[in-house]
Amino acid sequence: MDGEREDGEGRPAVAAATFSLLANEHRMAIMRALAAPGEDGHDPAGLTDRQVYTADAVGPPTKSYSELKAATDIRDNGQFNYHLNELLGTFVRKADDRYRLTWLGLLADHMASTKLETDGVGRAFDADADCLACGATLRAVYTDEQFFELSCPDCGIGYEQMHVAARGVESHTDAGLLRAVASRAHHERGIFATGVCPRCSGSVERRVVLPPDADRARTVPQPLVYCRCTACHAPDFPTVGSLLLAHPAVVGFYHDHGVDLRRTRPWTLPFAASDAAVTVESSDPTRLSVRARRDGETLVVAVDETGAVRGVERDRQ
Template sequence: MNESVEDVGPDEAFALLGNETRVAILRALADTRDGPLSFSALRERVGMRDSGQFNYHLGKLTGVFIDKVEDGYRLRYAGSHVVGAIHAGAYEHAASVGPFTLPDPCPACGGALEFAYENERASVICAACERTSLDGAVPPGVFDGYDRDEYPLVFDRWLRSKARGAVDGFCLSCEGRTTPEVLLDVDARGTDDRMARFGCKRCDEAVYMTIPEALLFDPAVIAFHHDHGVSPTAEPTWRLQWLKDTAVETVSTDPLRLRATGHVEDGTLTVTVDDSLSITDEHRA
């Protein structure tokens, strides 16, 4: 009887992958576009002659990373994630890049912004004032298929997609539910004493953002930008005026209310948010 994913703990599940034949089985199933693979077809693609040994390794994966169906075998969601993680870390050309100068000036001082990538961590930092516009861990596979000059924008879009996922309620690590929280008197970046935290109660992973960053995904803020001819999703974050000079103040602590006032072109948007970062009031000028 095969174990189900519910029967196998994290340590046991990852221990199942400590064999090159099992990883090859997952990759072969991921590469197929013809639906489930039969036992013989899968063994042929993996290139293993010993049917008994192949059946042993296949049995270890089935019910955890692989499903056995009427027509053969197919990847489960967990198996797809394993193969995805392999591909994400397999792009050698982005192992170490930069630093090199971006065409955009620093939004704080006008100095030269520089992009660098090393040890699977990327950053966009001003060479003059050392202000960090972007910083974070990113797998090298994210840059696969792009020219070096495109890396900063790719990194920005990738980080923003992860931030959007956290705001929408999904943990970056385990896909569990994240809940928003406003932190007061936290000088995590040296830019604001109020931060937004999106924490996962299942794995304790958390994503931290400034309040303007968290509000950037709200429909009211998106509409405000579009009404002034700016796409907040198309422009890189270091060009967005909203992130540069939006002022945040605490209106009350019980109940918690924050007021954020930002500008785009000649327009001003003031929003009031509660402790879940939901906008309760907005005003344009």
């Protein structure tokens, strides 16, 4: 028990010591310089065809000592060398007289960039999709806190919520942002469905959560699946149907009816975003069935309390 307590108490100290290395404007300047591409927009070192297949060459761009120093405003050699050496091993790696960010360095730079890019990024617009419950036009809102939300302004149903980094949002039109969010939703929920965290690759626990009061107006379109990473504790709350969109039976059903789910926005699919598509067969234990209908054929997917598929039926009427 003592060993566990010491380990738990030691983690914050290690984290504090690690991030304290970045608490200096010169070191952050070195980090930003290493993260930046060359003037032509490409890695200044370039990659040969052979290097493309070399694992060590796949990663952040590299810079020579002179390139790196020239990209910063640190003119004193001793000061530059001191701060560069402080970063080596944790955030920066040196190999063959070239420097590059480690993967931890990339994450740290991403966090720093995300903080710097928060001002004036908010926007709101009407989405080109209607609420499946009341028919009103959905409203998309992206805040200065870099949080995207898609909901119905009339009945209040929420269809999508996720963090989207400002760096990516700035490159998209409104329609492009919706496509990006839809792609992220497909990708991340598909990974969560396999029991793996899309953020840290840790093991994920899942459980279906039914609305606490069936008579109360719902603010979400379906029963939810509470997904929680046991390693980084990242949560997600997809609808039951959206968690199943990557299942082979669901993909195959829609493909047979001419629908490529990868290019479909989940909030436009009743299977993923309509309460009418879900039947609660039992609450103890939790058992659900989710239905998709296309061209006279019905797909019924049976789901247990963890959101796992327990049976699939197709019926043409």
